[in-house]
Amino acid sequence: MKLTVLARCLGLLVLASNPAWATDTLRLCHEDNEAYPWILDKQPGLYGTLAKLAEPRLSMHIVVSRLPWKRCLASVGNGSQDGVLGAGYLPERCAIGVYPGKSGCEPNADLRLYIDRFALYRHLEAKLSWDGKRLLGNSRPVAVQPGFVAARLLKDIGVATDETEKDPAQMLRKISVNMNEAAVIQTAIADRLLRETPGLAIYVERMTPVFVEYPAYLMLSHQFVSANPGRAQRVWQAFVETRDSNAYQASKAALGFNEAD
Known part of the structure; x- marks a missing residue:
């Protein structure tokens, strides 16, 4: 009985000290204007579809917020958002967040969300x-x-x-x-x-x-990547797998969008 209680306590300590396991919610933002096909006012856009389809691959709840673009980037920079959807590459943005690739400032175009x-x-x-x-x-x-x-x-x-x-x-x-x-x-x-x-x-x-x-990426915050390096890699991979999935391609077709990813 004492061993069981001790094991539970140790387990709670591990969870509390390891954000990679304690964080079950991924907070993402994108711009607040309607932007076909990614952001739609009257039905889910492709950003929302990507997030919803990626959730079961990650066993995480993904919360997507609409924010003015500059505020979205600033929120990723200060860690109040874990990432931004649809970020093109600019060298100065490497101070804000991390692009998927070998290094945080050399993005791998194969890991893009779309062109x-x-x-x-x-x-x-x-x-x-x-x-x-x-x-x-x-x-x-x-x-x-x-x-x-x-x-x-x-x-x-x-x-x-x-x-x-x-x-x-x-x-x-x-x-x-x-x-x-x-x-x-x-x-x-x-x-x-x-x-x-x-x-x-x-x-x-x-x-x-x-x-x-140019490729548009899911750029994650420095705070999220530093605390969850393994999970960050899984997040990027899950979104790429979702991008290529039949379910996502069907959602694109349903919106009448046929541009290549």
């Missing part, structure tokens, strides 16, 4: 040209969502940015009434908005080639 694609959208009367390297003819800053990789890339090629608007629908509306002459927006979101909103499509067009495409 994110962005294009330039312009007013039909705007005299802009884009050859894949240079943007010519712009007389005003290009709209882009605050904190996004695309904002950094525009600045890197010497293009001034307008980061005052975070809603892609509103960004397209501003182009349609010539408040902005161009914007960089995720293609899955903007193309769908133009298809479903004829009033926008008669004023706004997508430019070619694509502005940028």
Whole structure:
């Protein structure tokens, strides 16, 4: 009897001192705007589907929160969130969290959640040209969502940015009434908005080639990875397995989304 009680006490001490076993909830965040197909207002988006399907692979409860993008990143940085869904790679983000790969700042593209694609959208009367390297003819800053990789890339090629608007629908509306002459927006979101909103499509067009495409990852907090190194690897692997699962691919098809992961 005494041995049983002692074993139970030792077990409780191990659980209390080992967050890898004591933590049964994984707290993830993503941006708060509706962003087809990842974040939807009236039904689960693909982020929610990924999390739900990954839960049984991990035997963890996954809580996904919608936060303004910069607040989401800051919350991962301070450890109040365990990770962020859909983070593109920027070297400076390595101070915020850890990417899946051999080292936390050298992500392995095979462990991505999906490929994110962005294009330039312009007013039909705007005299802009884009050859894949240079943007010519712009007389005003290009709209882009605050904190996004695309904002950094525009600045890197010497293009001034307008980061005052975070809603892609509103960004397209501003182009349609010539408040902005161009914007960089995720293609899955903007193309769908133009298809479903004829009033926008008669004023706004997508430019070619694509502005940028890059892997988007589940980036985990330094706090979570340091406390749970083995579990962090299992989390990344579970999300990749979920990405490739028949159930997840069926969810993509049900939303009419057929872009490659």
